[in-house]
Amino acid sequence: MDSVGNIIVYFVVAIAIVVFSIKAVTTRKILRSATYLLFVLLSTAVIYFQLGYQFLGAVQIAVYAGGIMVLFVFAILLTHKPNDATGIIDSHRRAIGGTVAVAGGVLLLLALFFMPLLHGMSLTECIASGQQITMKEIGDAFTGSDRFQYLLPFEAISVLLLACIIGGVTIARKE
Amino acid sequence: MDITLPILILAIPITMFLVLGIGGVKMSRKLAGILGICGLGTTAVLAYIVALTYYFSGDANFIIDGVRQQYQVFDVTWLAFTQRLVVNIGFLLDPISALMLIVITTISFMVHLYSWGYMEHEPGFQRYYAFLSLFTFSMLGLVVATNIFQMYIFWELVGVSSYLLIGFFYKLPSAVSASKKAFIVTRFADLGFLIGILILSYYTETFNFVAMTNNPAAVLQEFGGATFMGASLLTWAMVLIFTGGMGKSAMLPLHIWLPDAMEGPTPVSALIHAATMVVAGVYLVARMFPVYCVVDASLTFVCYVGAATAFYAAVVACAQIDIKRVLAFSTISQIAFMMVSLGCAYDLPIEGVHYSGLGYMAGMFHLFTHAMFKALLFLGAGALIHAVHSNNYTAMGGLRKYMPITHWTFLIGCLAIAGIWPFAGFFSKDEMLAAMFNRHWFWGAWMMMVAGLTAFYMFRLYFLVFWWEENPHYKEHKPHDAPWQMSLPLIILAAVSFCCGWIDFGQFVTWNGVPYHIHIEWVKVAIPSLIVAICGIALATRMYMKKNDLPTKVKNFWPTLWEAAHRRFYWDEIYMFITHKIIFGIICKSIAWFDRHVIDATMDAFATITQKASYAIRGMQSGSIQAYVLWYFFGAIILAAITWLCLI
Amino acid sequence: MFGNILIWFVVIPVIMMAGLGLCRNSSMNAIRSVMVVCSTVLLGLSIWLCCDFLSLRAAGVDDEMLFTGSWMWYAPLNIHLAVGVDGISVLMLMLSSVIVFAGTFASWKISPLPKNFFLWFALLSTGVFGFFISIDIFTMFMFYEVALIPMYLLIGVWGTGRKEYSAMKLTLMLMGGSAFLMLGLLGIYWHSAPEGGQLTWNILEISHNASIDPDWQKMLFCFTFVGFGVLGAMFPFHTWSPDGHACAPTAVSMLHAGVLMKLGGYGCFRIAIFLLPQAANELAWIFIILTGISIVYGAFSACVQTDLKYINAYSSVSHCGMVLFAILMLNTTAMTGAILQMLSHGLMTALFFALIGMIYGRTHTRDIRQMGGLMRIMPYLGVCYMIAGFASLGLPGLSGFVAEMTIFFGSFQDADTFHRIFVIAATCSIVITAVYILRVVGKLLLGPVQDKHHLELTDATWFERLATVTLIVCIAGIGCFPNWINETIQFSFKPIIAAIQGVI
């Protein structure tokens, strides 16, 4: 039995995610769209916190909501004049897209509801049964090379990011 | 016998051909002419030595107990189809091949000599001698063949040399088309020959003449009563082989090439289209004679074809204005005579007497005499053409005063072919008619009528050329006798035509090698045929000796017939229609159309459909990521739905 | 590996390519000398091989294949570079080297891009030689493909007329054939050994194992025979031939009609019939009908064409039809005839195409209606053309006669009515052949000169003479002395005939 607080937080966040997701893809103003995305990301961060992954939530806010969104906003400002409404593709494409999206959503939701595995577990119990994830453990996980340790991907990510930096600079350079 | 001479007989002409053919361009005319004549002279001498040795030496190889033998001087493997079916190239000496050696080399030598004068100013003189040598080589190879396949090989070579020589004046479209026609018609006949050989050799498993002819009964047995469409296979085989002979010997209905072949130089006509190549068909039948005898249906076929051709050609010859064509039709008619004679020759007892092979001997005799006098006539015609530069008798007339040598020799030739005693034709024709009467009175009577026609049209020609009235053109351009190179062969051949009938031919050539003494049946055959011939001559004399209007009257009596005979009863038109309209126009054109518009179009259609289809679906490769994602999710959803349905 | 003489047949063309690679496109002399040296070496090598082979046979060595060698190439699929020759392959190698030699001289003045032309030409010959020396069917197939691809570029770049279309058509149709072939070959491979045995691509091993199920054989036979039959211009898959030949440059036409089309016939008996004898016995009749049609159909089509190359291409359809027809008769004599016909047709058609190229190079037209009387203007070429024509219509003393007669007499050994009818139909082609050959000769060489400009043209040059003389000597050589070739071939057919008879 989860606490009422948890449930309330969940509902607030879930409704926010649903509403802002829909808004993000239906609004005509691109800057608004970015803003709605920000809200979605923040709401997701809240869910991470609720699930007990504080570090992840922090990263989500810092990197996603902070870094990536800034990039978005900059890009939008660079490529748009003020009040520049972006067109949405013609209506039949929209209808098809809507159909596919709705069909896919319905299918997935049905699948979810018919999957017994997903029911009947409580969040509190899960958090309680799981171990507490401390920064130390995360640090160990990223710097070891044993089983369930991720030094190699970590390094790979660093190289990837480096490549991205160089690539980004190269691509965005004038001439 | 030593094999050097026979090998040389074949080797010298082919060497001459290669030497003159390859080196001829660099040679002077004189050198080429001398080389050609000397080469052929040597060949002739060697051939005479071989032939006379065969006839007179009494060697055990050649004659045993008075029976002449077939002797293979050499016989080497050329190509082995299977273990047993082996093609050899060899040299067979027997009465008829020795005879042919003499005939061919004699005529060929005369023609070589004659051509030196006749062709003197023609371009391509060297080439001409090269072709003559090639022809002589092929013809010699043909007659000495030890097996039917060797004969076929040389048969084809003869055809090609004939093609080359007819088309010698290759700048003239008429010569080109005549040579083409000659080759294709004979080739068509050779197809029959080939199929005949295929059938025959399949059963006998040999090509060898000696093996087949010495035991024709065994050949019949090997066929074992196999039949096809009601006739025995052996009959089919022999008839098909005879078809080859029909082509070469210009029998109805494959005769159409021979008159056109007169487009070639006249000496060539004398050599190939009168004396040697065209009798190859007769020679072929004679060669396979014992086998023909065991299937008399095929021999009867020979008879019918010969009789029809002889009459047809004689009628047509009466209505020609080109002197060479008259001679050509006369050749056809005379060869048909030989064919009928062979056809009537098989072993048939009449009133207890076996007249076995009389017709065979007579046919060969006539082949011999005809070669001589027909060559004479052609060479004479050549001299006339040389003098007046035209082939048509309308450009001639009254030439006897201007060209005495030609006149007298030509007259001898005409008398010989008409069968007047004591000229050569009389003896051979008498024997042939005797053989035909032995078979059935119908054949004798029919052919006697043809003999009368022969006398008529030959003397028609003779009078129109040498008598009738003098052509006015002679004043501007006075005709004269030919130079000695041309006159000498005329005189020699005239002499031979005059006296060669007195040879006791039966001593040399009979179907089974047993000598036979010719005796002339004066009452039953000779005198009637003489009377018929003289009637023919008399009629010709009445109509054509002096200029009068009787010929025109006769012509106008039934103009359609005259026109039809003049146009050779429209055989050429019929062939033209079949070949051009039907074969070319319908079959070939439609096949070619079918190929382009059906087969090829189908293949193209595969390509076009592929291309169209890819154009049609390339719109899906729009480059729009959104569209891809759309399709991707669409597919994913469908797959998911399917999976899910399956799981439920 | 390089101790085996056969490998050199592939190595020398590769060296030739390397040598050409070093030349500059403008230095014609360097290119020519590389080509002449290498093609002469190839010719010499093939003559040496032939002598060597005959002396070994004379010494009583009666293995199926001589000079065998096998080197692993790709172990997981057991693909080897396996080489070996019997009498037939030796003759085919000789044929190819003669034609490469003559082709070199026939394209003496090729332009533009002579270097690239000869590079592709060399690659083409690599494929051809490789095909004939291989006894591993995969390697064989690979070389086959190697030979096909350069054709596309050679026709597409150096051709005349609708060259892109023709090149594309030729390549696509042959590739379509290869697709069938690949299926057939894979099928043979998967059935090449009894259950559990080591699968193999080697022809000899497969034929010894001889374990392919009859039902499978039928399917595989159809695949392989059609696959090779496309290359052998079998009706109705022949239409690449007229277009392709008509547009190809001289040397390519020579090599293509002369050698490449022979790959089809060679493959048919070496793979389709030798490895699948049971199916060959049962299904031969289908292909006898098709090839019988080819023979007559090709000849009739040739009668009304007006383009010299089209005439020859259709004539090739007819003659190559004869090759496949004879192979399908499944007896020694007819198959020997087929090989003779391959040699004969190879040399003769190469000569034809060489001459057509030379005439075209002078008159700039191939339409026989616009030419005439060329014999007077260029007597040497005219005479050569006539010789080629006579060889084609089967004049004794030239190779065509020997080949056709062997085929007819061999085919006639099958005594049932069906075979008889087709043999007789096939013999009819000799008349039709005479018709179209003489038609061309009459229009092209004889008669009056059609175009006054032609009077100024010149006769053959020395290199053209060399090319034609080489071919004519070979044609006349086979035509006059056929028996040694005949015996060599007959001996080589023993295993194949044994395979066929083993199942009757």
Add this chain to the structure above:
Amino acid sequence: MDLSMLWYLVPSVIMLVCGIYGFITRKNLIAILISLELMLNSADLNFVVFNRYLFPGSMDGMVFTLFAIAIAAAETAIAIAIIINIYRSIGNTDITEINKLKY
């Protein structure tokens, strides 16, 4: 009332389909990128949820998400660089105009 897994997965699904819809229908490249981020985010959320509920003892899902965030950041950076470049060369960021590499 328990907050079972389902509860967390439903918003995730909705995020995903919104992302799909946006990806298909938007014209603006940046808007498309935003839709992409939505989809990524939904996947991240799923990882975390599954990790929490099914394998509470380990932290693989979380690590995956961490990496995903890092990679998303890199990807966004590059994508935006490309978009800006496109904007420079053709003057707008409309995807319907960018079809020169079509065939």
